[in-house]
Amino acid sequence: MQGFAALLRKELLRFWKVSFQTVAAPVLTTLLYLLIFAHALEDRVRVYEDVRYTAFLVPGLVMMSALQNAFANSSSSVIQSKITGNVVFILLAPISYFEFFLAYVLASMARALVVAAGVLLVSVWFVELRLAAPLWALAFALLGSALLGALGLIAGIWAERFDQLAGFQNFVIVPLTFLSGVFYSIHSLPPFWQKLSHANPFFYMIDGFRYGFFGASDVSPAVSLAVVGISFALVTAGTLALLRNGYKMRG
């Protein structure tokens, strides 16, 4: 597992060296969402009785930025290594495909948690937050970022050009996160869209994470955790199969 430890360190240092871009920028973007949506909707929308809209918004934004950054980390690292060719240094090393998977996913989770913590820290200046069930929040943050880290690996392995990766991000990840109830409760949607939202695994990640803050959610957190857990297991199985076969990595 020594090779794995070095690869994990490399992946952590990779995003940390450009933390202005990989941490500070997403924190700022999320803060802008918070300011704009809070200003526009604070007095017009109320999802839960005793929760202000801005407070409702924060956990969703925190989770959204965590998920997007987890995906961005593994996907951009893999595609950059593939396109510049330096992935050869890892492929030449006695590192198993499982160690490879673990190092990339853990680094993605680390970046996701750092960004999430940054967004939370900045948000408490504007909003008073409580943590009704912090362990639930942590469970969803860990499992959700692991899921997106693994998904990022699939995208990075599959994509051969940066525009293909951007397509994956813009046409799959962003719509699924934006339509997952970050900005609203799905109970406010017409029945058809409510049903459709239940088919979106991102909805369960956001909803479950939010339960950790308010102790209230659209769906039971246990159900959400099961859905996210099963999704993670499926994506992990798929990623490991690709890596084991050397798909687009070993000729």
Added chain:
Amino acid sequence: MSLSIAQGEFFGLLGPNGAGKTTLISVVAGLVRPDAGSASVLGADVAADYRRARRMLGVVPQELVFDPFFTVRETLRFQAGYFGVRTADPWIDEVLHHLDLEAKADVNMRALSGGMKRRVLVAQALVHKPPVIVLDEPTAGVDVELRKGLWQFVRRLNRDGHTVVLTTHYLEEAESLCTRIAMLKAGRLVALDTTRNLLATFSGLQLRLGLERGELPEAFAVRVLARDDARVTLRLEGYAELESVLAQLRQAGVAIKEFELEQPDLEEVFLRVMGRH
């Protein structure tokens, strides 16, 4: 193709572009999975026992690849870490010294010249002290000084017991460094012998002539290796032929202005082998 390289050899892998040299190396390094057949490094199968096989192998890839996020030292430390080497720093310093990279140790990879990046690639391949070193065209685009320094270092590693496998387009390098040579063409092995034997098998001489006047007799067409106006290079099987060749030229009314006789080199052998297959 069936090929085995003995421990401690300095082995040359030659062939024109597309002959399969890099593919062969990639199979041994586990970068490419063969459709059929197997390869092993010091007894370790590259697929079934990949961890042991890869630990024993240091590969300098042909392309000038690098990770733009890191400095030279970070790059080498990570590479050592991938191979499970914990206390790599003393050896890293030694490698940096031999490759004349000490001054660049803390410089970002992006800021290095092509030649410097090439040296780092060599250092990366050596960082886990592999008993087998594979250099895939390590001197492409490298200046003479570095080339000399690099070969000095690689020769020393070979003397210390490392097996070295080299592909190169510079045949004079292969001739002076390699004790045994394989020639590949279109994925097939077309020659395999010691460098000395290869040179001896194709024993023959090259007769370079500058012609003042006259035309070569038609029977000489098979001897012509190169022709550039009045300068012509002929092939002789040995010294014994020299006298009769010159006599035939004189009879044909050819006047010779310049005359030069040369021993064959690996380039000549290479061209002949490639021409035959």
